[in-house]
Amino acid sequence: MSFQHDAQMNYYGTRLATCSSDNLIKIFEVHYITLICNYDGLLQLKPSGQTYPSAELNGHTGPVWQVCWAHPKFDNVLASCSYDKRVIIWKEISGKWQRIYEWSHHDASVNSISWAPHQYGLTLACASTDTAISILSFNKAKIWTHQIIAKAHEQGCNAVSWAPTVYSTSLIHSDGPLIRKRMVSGGNDNFVKIWSKL
Template structure:
């Protein structure tokens, strides 16, 4: 049964982002009021209850353990690496640099070492709008890879390490008519191909399919700048507005997207491989907020 639970976030300004824990029973919200709030779901009463609210340096339960200050521009996206790579964090800033940090000793999180830094393109000029975003590949069977949305280039690019462990720009995910606001690399879960979703300023959600290029190094174990054949297998403009976020479920079979139309859409492939909208979530329409 589909159900929407609506509750007052009690923030004093715009809420910018939300994130669930793995089990879906704890939620964090952050706002322009400079507060982060943690919510726990009360199953007995079916409501979300605030367990803590804090600003930076203003709470004893949650305290900063490290501050990373190597950037020369606004931090635009951060993401932890997959578990098999260790405790690593990738950061991309407005200056067009991706920096990767690692906590060498997981028992001492105050010490992080920058182990890699590479450019993904020029940052936008003062007169241009731009955004960088990134998403790691979770595959254990290839070299380290991530997809990065590249600001004013209006593309997303796949970066991976070469034989010298240097990050190189490889395949390009093109066809966007504006800034790429978000990218999401789907968990592989045994598929013979990879899926990457993008959210774009032009109002489109796009899904790209990456298949092994037998002429490259993918099947022989060697390194090649062209490892994948890239095909756009789905392109949706249902939001009719800027699309800001895309994210896969844990198995990489359902994609969610959200945009300026105030709706969250869920996408799933049919048995023929065609991607269709399976649900539309809106807090303002219908008795339970769901449309089919």
């Protein structure tokens, strides 16, 4: 039996990605959902149609902790992180899921991942037990680059998440320049930290 560690719907709610302790990532097609009331009065969401995965992604050699869909502006892109110290970025190309990038420079489990708002490009933050946060970016030259925040949390990082974009004009109009990138992280040192890049 495998434990399910994470389940994430894509932007449109038509696909579900799950990850588990058996090292697998599964993709399900979820076109619509039926709400069922059981005899005991509990409500249950049941996907209509396909209940088996449309794809199984093999690549990790340890339990997969989290999956995260990129904004659809970048097509069907999914990131995963694992106890095996790696982050894998997957992309659906011609109906088949392929590994397009692998980040294996952490020294311990990668516990959490989060895509930045799409206005910042294809950028992923990764939090690791090795105390560091890495930020992976796909640049205009179509090359993956990285930045490391060393010792972000003294006893390891458990969570990372990006803040929504902030514009210099107003909340209504988004034609001004972006002010800054912000993200938050949480660690085993009992701290939550907000990071900002001006």
